[in-house]
Amino acid sequence: MASYTSIHLAARPTPGPITKDLFDVRTQEIPEIGPGEILVKQTHMSLDPAMIGWMSPDPESYIPPVGIGDIMRSSGVGTVVASHHPDFVVEDQVRGMLGWSEYLVSQGEGLSKLRPELDAETVLSVFALPGLTATQGLYGFGDPKPGETIVVSGAAGSVGSLVGQLAKADGLHVIGVAGDEEKCQWIKEELGFDGAINYKTDDIEARLAELAPNGVDIYFENTGGPVQQHVFDRMNAHGRIVVCGMIADYTSQQPAPGPNWIPLIKKRITIRGFAMPDHFDDVPALLDKLTPYVMAGKIKYRTHILHGLESSIDGLNLFFTGENRGKLIVKL
Amino acid sequence: MASYTSIHLAARPTPGPITKDLFDVRTQEIPEIGPGEILVKQTHMSLDPAMIGWMSPDPESYIPPVGIGDIMRSSGVGTVVASHHPDFVVEDQVRGMLGWSEYLVSQGEGLSKLRPELDAETVLSVFALPGLTATQGLYGFGDPKPGETIVVSGAAGSVGSLVGQLAKADGLHVIGVAGDEEKCQWIKEELGFDGAINYKTDDIEARLAELAPNGVDIYFENTGGPVQQHVFDRMNAHGRIVVCGMIADYTSQQPAPGPNWIPLIKKRITIRGFAMPDHFDDVPALLDKLTPYVMAGKIKYRTHILHGLESSIDGLNLFFTGENRGKLIVKL
Structure with a gap:
C-alpha cells in the first residue's frame, strides 16, 4: 500500500x-x-x-x-x-x-x-479567503467612493494587494504600506497604487503628509504596528477604519496600545473589526462583486x-x- | 436704559x-x-x-x-x-x-x-442635547437588544443617565460607571440601573466580572479614562462601542493611549464615534423615539x-x- x-x-x-x-x-x-x-x-x-x-x-x-x-x-x-x-x-x-x-x-x-x-x-x-476578505472588508465596511483616499497596510500581502487594486479600479487614491523596497515597487509599478510607504525606512508621518495631502478617508488595516497611529492621526471626518489583520502584534507578549479615542468623536470615525467566517453566507454575493474586476483584468496577483x-x-x-x-x- | x-x-x-x-x-x-x-x-x-x-x-x-x-x-x-x-x-x-x-x-x-x-x-x-445624544447614540449605533448587557460610563451625567434608563426600559442589563458613591446610589436606587461601579474606589475589573458575568455587548463611552480598557477587555463578540465623550482625556496634555486593536478582529467589534451636529436632520425622528419613554414615566432626571x-x-x-x-x- x-x-x-x-x-x-x-x-x-x-x-x-x-x-x-x-x-x-x-x-x-x-x-x-x-x-x-x-x-x-x-x-x-x-x-x-x-x-x-x-x-x-x-x-x-x-x-x-x-x-x-x-x-x-x-x-x-x-x-x-x-x-x-x-x-x-x-x-x-x-x-x-x-x-x-x-x-x-x-x-x-x-x-x-x-x-x-x-x-x-x-x-x-483571488477567489478564496484573500479575495473574499478584501471584497467584504472594502465594500461591506469601507464604503469606498471615487476620489477618496485609502491607505492599505500589508499592501503587498494577499488581502492588501487586492484591496488596493479594487479601490484603484473604483477611482480612489490608493496608498500602500509595505515593509521593503521590492514590495513598494511592486505595488506601484505592477499593481498601479498611487503611492507606497516603506514603514521600515521611510519617515511615515512625512510620507503620509506628502502622499495623502487631503487626509485619509479609509484605512484598511492588515498589520498593526507603528504605522497605525500615523494613519489614524491623518483620518478625515467620517473616516472608516477596517481592521482585518494585526499580524505585527500577534507575536508580542504585550501588544502595543492603540490610539486614544478622542479623534473618534471629533472626526466621527467608525472602526470595524471583522473576520470572514461571519460572512460565509454572503460568499455568492461577494464573488459576484469580485469576479467582474478579475474578468476585466483589473486584478493582478x-x-x-x-x-x-x-x-x-x-x-x-x-x-x-x-x-x-x-x-x-x-x-x- | x-x-x-x-x-x-x-x-x-x-x-x-x-x-x-x-x-x-x-x-x-x-x-x-x-x-x-x-x-x-x-x-x-x-x-x-x-x-x-x-x-x-x-x-x-x-x-x-x-x-x-x-x-x-x-x-x-x-x-x-x-x-x-x-x-x-x-x-x-x-x-x-x-x-x-x-x-x-x-x-x-x-x-x-x-x-x-x-x-x-x-x-x-431631556429634550435638548442630552436626550438627542442619548437617543442617537443608543439607537443609531448601539443596536440594543433585550437581554444584552450595556455598560455606560459617565452614568450619572446628563447623557449617560438617559442612555441607561432607555436601555433599562428596553430590557437590557444596565451597568453604570460613576465617580462617587452618591452617584452610584442615585443611578441604582432612583434610575433603576442593575449595577454601579465607582471607578475611583472599586476594583473595576473585579466589579465588572461580578456585574457583567456574561460579558458586555454595548459600551457607551462618555468619559474615557481608566475604565475604558477594562470594559474593552470584557466585550462580547459582535459588541458595539459608542464613543460619545472623552471628558477625562480633554484636559490631559498627552491623552492616554487606547486599547490594542487585536480584539476588534477576534470579537468583530464596531467602534463608532459620533457628535450630534451630524444628526440634526434626524431630530424629529429622535424626538419621536424618545418622547414615549418620557411620557411613560421611564425617564427621570x-x-x-x-x-x-x-x-x-x-x-x-x-x-x-x-x-x-x-x-x-x-x-x-
Missing part, C-alpha cells in the same frame, strides 16, 4: 516564531474508500495569516481552534483520484478546507468543483510557492518576517 | 481648568428691536461638556469653534419680552442656541417655541442649578471634577 503524510497540531504556540515541535508529522497508509466517499489528492495548499489564530484557543474567536492531535486547518485544491460518489469523478478538481494532508477521504461536504477556466493558483490567491507538505510549518513564519513575495501556496 | 451682560470668548483654553481670563464679561444697553425682530430674555442656560471642545479650534471638529470675541455658544430657554415678529408674541417661551447672554435680539431663525406641557428644565435636561450668568465660567469645571449632581443649568 502507498503511504501519505499529514501534519497534526501537537501543542499551542507561544509568542515568537512557529517551531516544528508544535506539530506532529504522521505517515500512514492511504485508505480504501467506502460507499459515497471520494479520495482527494491535494495539489495546492493555501497558507494564510489567520492560521496563526486558529492554532490557539480563544473563547471569543470567530472559529474554534484546531484541536490538539487534529490535522492543521487550511484551504486547498486537490484532484479526485478515486470516487464512489455520484457527484464526483476521477480527475475532478475540488477546493475546500482540505487541511495539512497529502490525501483526504471525504463524503463531499464542503467541497466544490473548480470552474474549468480557473486554475488552482488563481482560485487560492503573484504567488510565493513552497514545496512539500512540511514546508508549511516554517512557511507560517513568513507572515511574521514579511519575507513572502505574494500569496503563499504549498505545492504538494 | 436698562443694561444686560454677555460673556465673550477672549482666549483659547490650555489643558487644565477653565479660568476667568479666558472670557470677557461685557455690559451693554438692551437694544431697541427693529422690524421683524424679537427680544428674548434668557431664563435657563444649558452647560454641556461639548462646550469645552467648542472653545478650541480644530480643523477636523464637527462644528466651528467659537470665535475670539464672540459670545460663548450654548443652548437655552428664554422668554420673548418684545416682538415685532409675526410668529412670536410677548411671553412666548423659546429655545435655541441663545449663547452666554442675558438678552438676545433675534429674527427668529433657529428658535422654536416650547410645547406648553414642558418646562424649561425638562426641555434642557435631576438638575444641578447654578445662578447668574457668570457662574457658567467656573461651572464648566464641574465636568472635569465630576462634582455636578445632574444636568447643569444656569438660571438667569
Whole structure:
C-alpha cells in the first residue's frame, strides 16, 4: 500500500516564531474508500495569516481552534483520484478546507468543483479567503467612493494587494504600506497604487503628509504596528477604519496600545473589526462583486510557492518576517 | 436704559481648568428691536461638556469653534419680552442656541417655541442635547437588544443617565460607571440601573466580572479614562462601542493611549464615534423615539442649578471634577 503524510497540531504556540515541535508529522497508509466517499489528492495548499489564530484557543474567536492531535486547518485544491460518489469523478478538481494532508477521504461536504477556466493558483490567491476578505472588508465596511483616499497596510500581502487594486479600479487614491523596497515597487509599478510607504525606512508621518495631502478617508488595516497611529492621526471626518489583520502584534507578549479615542468623536470615525467566517453566507454575493474586476483584468496577483507538505510549518513564519513575495501556496 | 451682560470668548483654553481670563464679561444697553425682530430674555442656560471642545479650534471638529470675541455658544430657554415678529408674541417661551447672554435680539431663525406641557428644565435636561445624544447614540449605533448587557460610563451625567434608563426600559442589563458613591446610589436606587461601579474606589475589573458575568455587548463611552480598557477587555463578540465623550482625556496634555486593536478582529467589534451636529436632520425622528419613554414615566432626571450668568465660567469645571449632581443649568 502507498503511504501519505499529514501534519497534526501537537501543542499551542507561544509568542515568537512557529517551531516544528508544535506539530506532529504522521505517515500512514492511504485508505480504501467506502460507499459515497471520494479520495482527494491535494495539489495546492493555501497558507494564510489567520492560521496563526486558529492554532490557539480563544473563547471569543470567530472559529474554534484546531484541536490538539487534529490535522492543521487550511484551504486547498486537490484532484479526485478515486470516487464512489455520484457527484464526483476521477480527475475532478475540488477546493475546500482540505487541511495539512497529502490525501483526504471525504463524503463531499464542503467541497466544490473548480470552474474549468480557473486554475488552482488563481482560485487560492483571488477567489478564496484573500479575495473574499478584501471584497467584504472594502465594500461591506469601507464604503469606498471615487476620489477618496485609502491607505492599505500589508499592501503587498494577499488581502492588501487586492484591496488596493479594487479601490484603484473604483477611482480612489490608493496608498500602500509595505515593509521593503521590492514590495513598494511592486505595488506601484505592477499593481498601479498611487503611492507606497516603506514603514521600515521611510519617515511615515512625512510620507503620509506628502502622499495623502487631503487626509485619509479609509484605512484598511492588515498589520498593526507603528504605522497605525500615523494613519489614524491623518483620518478625515467620517473616516472608516477596517481592521482585518494585526499580524505585527500577534507575536508580542504585550501588544502595543492603540490610539486614544478622542479623534473618534471629533472626526466621527467608525472602526470595524471583522473576520470572514461571519460572512460565509454572503460568499455568492461577494464573488459576484469580485469576479467582474478579475474578468476585466483589473486584478493582478503573484504567488510565493513552497514545496512539500512540511514546508508549511516554517512557511507560517513568513507572515511574521514579511519575507513572502505574494500569496503563499504549498505545492504538494 | 436698562443694561444686560454677555460673556465673550477672549482666549483659547490650555489643558487644565477653565479660568476667568479666558472670557470677557461685557455690559451693554438692551437694544431697541427693529422690524421683524424679537427680544428674548434668557431664563435657563444649558452647560454641556461639548462646550469645552467648542472653545478650541480644530480643523477636523464637527462644528466651528467659537470665535475670539464672540459670545460663548450654548443652548437655552428664554422668554420673548418684545416682538415685532409675526410668529412670536410677548411671553412666548423659546429655545435655541441663545449663547452666554442675558438678552438676545433675534429674527427668529433657529428658535422654536416650547410645547406648553414642558418646562424649561425638562426641555434642557431631556429634550435638548442630552436626550438627542442619548437617543442617537443608543439607537443609531448601539443596536440594543433585550437581554444584552450595556455598560455606560459617565452614568450619572446628563447623557449617560438617559442612555441607561432607555436601555433599562428596553430590557437590557444596565451597568453604570460613576465617580462617587452618591452617584452610584442615585443611578441604582432612583434610575433603576442593575449595577454601579465607582471607578475611583472599586476594583473595576473585579466589579465588572461580578456585574457583567456574561460579558458586555454595548459600551457607551462618555468619559474615557481608566475604565475604558477594562470594559474593552470584557466585550462580547459582535459588541458595539459608542464613543460619545472623552471628558477625562480633554484636559490631559498627552491623552492616554487606547486599547490594542487585536480584539476588534477576534470579537468583530464596531467602534463608532459620533457628535450630534451630524444628526440634526434626524431630530424629529429622535424626538419621536424618545418622547414615549418620557411620557411613560421611564425617564427621570435631576438638575444641578447654578445662578447668574457668570457662574457658567467656573461651572464648566464641574465636568472635569465630576462634582455636578445632574444636568447643569444656569438660571438667569
